[in-house]
Amino acid sequence: MMELQITLLMVIGLIAIWFGWRVFRTNSMVRSAFSLLASMVAIGGMFLVMEAEFLGVLQIMMMGTEMSIMAIFMMMYMMDPGGLGQMDMTHQEKPSIVAAVVTGGLALGVILLTNWGDIVPAAPAPAQQNHDLGMEVMQRSMMIFESAGTSILTAMVAALATALIIHNNNQKEH
């Protein structure tokens, strides 16, 4: 069972990494948005492999809608949405590569040098997981859950207040 999980994690993980890499390597913005969608769905697939069924399905559903919206915004706001002009869309590329490699290397060192302890062989069944997560949300983590809800409301208000043009009708135009 563990061997199957390792194999599936590797395959789906490589798909996620490949599409994540394609996001920044293509000129077409629609392709880039849908590569990110594929990468996120692959991450959801990894959740399913790791037996977190609820989170996996939630991830796939949320990212499906979010990345489709992102694709629309990309086409609205990009200088060159089709990538036909071969514009260079990057800056400070070398420092970024160095920063990414150094951070990744540090994390890799931590992963390989830490003794993570014993792997638990079996996870709870999906129905049990949902029940226990519900109990967690409604008991111990209730404040966190409610703050998440409040921050969604705050972000909605903030997003509307930022994006809307507010006409002040009381002010006389000169």
Added chain:
Amino acid sequence: MVLTVALIIGTILFGIGLYGALSQTNLVMIMMGVELMLGAVMVNLVAFWRYLHPESYSIQMFVLVVMTVMALEAAVGFAIGTQRFRTKGSIESEESADMKG
């Protein structure tokens, strides 16, 4: 072994996201980099939950909070992009020198 594989995949995704967030000039592309980094964080969290503490559901709760943060980041980012595009006609970070504090 299986935990290490999951964590390494998370690390590589985080690295790609960091590269994208630092190197892209367009606001939407920078946001995509941030989303990739948050996705990598979620992979790590789920791997820790499954292979180290399947009895502790606060980790799954944490994943839910990270998913919320991803959605909020997209919403507020697009709002800033909309306003910026309306006033300046572009959301390139190279042309945002006037936002320097």
